[in-house]
Amino acid sequence: MFVNPSPVLTFAFPFSRFLTHYTNVPVQLTKKRKQVNPKVPLGKTFSLQDASSLLKEVNTAKFDASVDVHIRLGIDPRKADQAIRGVAVLPHGTGKTKRVLVLCNPDKETEAKEAGADYYGLQEYVDKIEKQGWTEVDVIIATPSVMPKIARLGKILGPRNLMPNPKSGTVTEDVAGAVKEVKGGKIAFRVDKQGIIHASVGRVSFPKEKIYENANELLHTIIKMKPASAKGAYLKSVTLASTMSPGIHIDTKTLMS
Secondary structure: OOOOOOOHHHHOOOOHHHHHOOOOOOOOOOOHHHHHHHHHHOEEEOOOOHHHHHHHOOOOOOOOEEEEEEEEEOOOOHHHOOOOEEEEEOOOOOOOOEEEEOOOOOOHHHHHHOOOOEEEEHHHHHHHHHHHOOOOEEEEOOOOHHHHHHHHHHHHHHHHHHOOOOHHEEEEEHHHHHHHHHHHHHHEEOOOOOOEEEEEEEEEOOOHHHHHHHHHHHHHHHHOOOOOOOOOOOOOEEEEEEEEOOOOOEOOHHHHH
């Protein structure tokens, strides 16, 4: 009998493992995947340092895969004070060149351009987003003065986590500083409806030390943001995985100590 996978459990480890462990649905694994799976036994947890090293051993992708962290929190995201959202500056960046759009008036365009923004301006891009659904950027930064003019873009940008927000530092007068931070490794994160945060912390080609330091920076940023009203265990589970690797469970006790 097929059992509907829980959205929370789905992120505890890769979906193929979920199906084989919790249902009778057969999953076809590649030869390489069969070889590396025994290195990550179900139910076993690792320190973040060991996981960062192991991740490079169990990656089966032929390309430079993204390294992602999935963090399930013991919070209720429906409550305003528990809807975790913030930013972290990864010491070694994400390994990805981020495309930045700055929505500003003409007096800020030169500052945006010199700081390295890929696109800058206002009405041209407002129209492009609103009429064409254009969202081919990774981060959008806006000055406070233009926010009333772009508020209506929220229905398009919001679901894609692109809407400028003061909490993430993307609504600011310091356009140059914001652009440089994003280009230098600043990432934004927020908890989803299931109480999970998903974030990229690098590439498989990174040395294990850089993967560890990036992931550690993100995790401790999130730990510091624990809401006073949150009860019980804050870090329910933490999984480190590349695009095509088995998920590696982190021992959350070692992170909280």
